Amino acid sequence: MNRDRFATMACSVARTAGLIADPWTLLVLRDLFLGVNRFEQLVRDLGVATNILTERLERLMASGLVEREAYQRNPVRYEYSLTESGTGLYGVVISLLAWGDHHLAVDGVPMRLVHEVCGEEITPVVTCAHCGTVLRPDEVTVLAGPGGRHAPGTAVIAELLTMP
Structure with missing residues (x-):
């Protein structure tokens, strides 16, 4: 699969x-979050083939x-660590875990999962950064953003977002 087409x-x-x-x-990211590095x-x-792991790590x-x-x-042996950008995917990975x-x-x-700050076992949820309420798809409105455009992968969505 050509993943580069998604970048555009x-x-x-x-x-x-x-x-x-x-x-x-995703499993490499999970392991890195867990300290397997x-x-x-x-x-x-x-249990992954070394060539597959090498390709995923290089990407x-x-x-x-x-x-x-x-x-x-x-x-020469290497250990891998998440950058700040990689660490930002934590919510994505634990949301998949929760689902x-x-x-x-x-x-x-x-x-x-135990939250070290309060010591309680947790189930990850996505919440509003302003009021803390759990987000539900029927309670969120999507508006057009400055980077949106009518193009492959967003043609119908762009039309929906620009409708009055």
Whole structure:
């Protein structure tokens, strides 16, 4: 699949999906958030072929989401860490976790999240930054933004957003 075509769409969902919407990429991000940061650890944890992992890590580095640093010189071995931009995807990853826990975890949740600030177990939710209310699609209005345009991937949406 040519993921680069999504980068030109006037849609933040499409652009983000072009970078991370691949199961291996999302699992690499999950592991990095959990502290699994060495190539060998990632291979062992994910059971992924080394060429696939290499490609995903290179894409994440080229996108500025991940950086690597050598922790051993002979032979050279690397550990990977999320950049500030990569860390910004935390909400996306734990939202996927919460949805999967709710809809797909028939044997119980695989991981529990505890908020270290208050010590309570949490279920991630998306809330309004202003009032703290949980966001629901029927309570949010979408307006045209300055970067929107009528183009492949947004043709119908652009028409809907410009209607009076």
